[in-house]
Amino acid sequence: xxxxxxxxxxxxxxxxxxxxxxxxxxxxxxxxxxxxxxxxxxxxxxxxxxxxxxxxxxxxxxxxxxxxxxxxxxxxxxxxxxxxxxxxxxxxxxxxxxxxxxxxxxxxxxxxxxxxxxxxxxxxxxxxxxxxxxxxxxxxxxxxxxxxxxxxxxxxxxxxxxxxxxxxxxxxxxxxxxxx
Ligand SMILES: [Cu+2]
Numbered sequence: 001x002x003x004x005x006x007x008x009x010x011x012x013x014x015x016x017x018x019x020x021x022x023x024x025x026x027x028x029x030x031x032x033x034x035x036x037x038x039x040x041x042x043x044x045x046x047x048x049x050x051x052x053x054x055x056x057x058x059x060x061x062x063x064x065x066x067x068x069x070x071x072x073x074x075x076x077x078x079x080x081x082x083x084x085x086x087x088x089x090x091x092x093x094x095x096x097x098x099x100x101x102x103x104x105x106x107x108x109x110x111x112x113x114x115x116x117x118x119x120x121x122x123x124x125x126x127x128x129x130x131x132x133x134x135x136x137x138x139x140x141x142x143x144x145x146x147x148x149x150x151x152x153x154x155x156x157x158x159x160x161x162x163x164x165x166x167x168x169x170x171x172x173x174x175x176x177x178x179x180x
Pocket of ligand 1: 068094095096150151152155160
């Protein structure tokens with residue numbers, strides 16, 4: 001880590017400290033455990049060992065014309081579900097699967113542009129290496145709309161984002177969502 005980076009991180013940490021929910025954990029990680037903050041839009045919480053009530057397969061693809069895509073990119077989930085996302089990366093590059101509110105994703109994206117090498121170890125995010133597969137288990141306790149995204153700079157712009165609709169009136173039948 002360079003001195004320049006440390007200075008920048010400290011400046012940003014000082015700015016963050018003005019936020020009511022700032023704490024030491026957030027230094028260098030603007031939205032670290034954001035889902036625990038009181039003023040945060042409820043996106044659910046880590047499953048923490050609760051067994052999944054459903055499994056959703058997501059594939060990451062890179063096209064010849066430069067698009068990077070999640071398939072599917074629209075996912076409907078019934079409120080209260082514990083979902084195991086199984087994310088497979090068929091692309092040549094390493095990618096990320098980050099779950100957040102639209103607001104958080106927008107803020108986080110700005111951070112990633114400043115600090116492209118920033119690693120994520122939040123429970124709402126997982127890296128998916130090229131040719132590999134990763135899993136993320138999440139409890140969708142609130143009825144809301146969320147975004148899932150790859151925060152590697154440029155990747156969202158190339159198409160790597162999707163929407164998760166968490167509603168209480170949806171059935172858990174996902175044949176239509178997983179149609180290839
Ligand atoms: Cu990516």
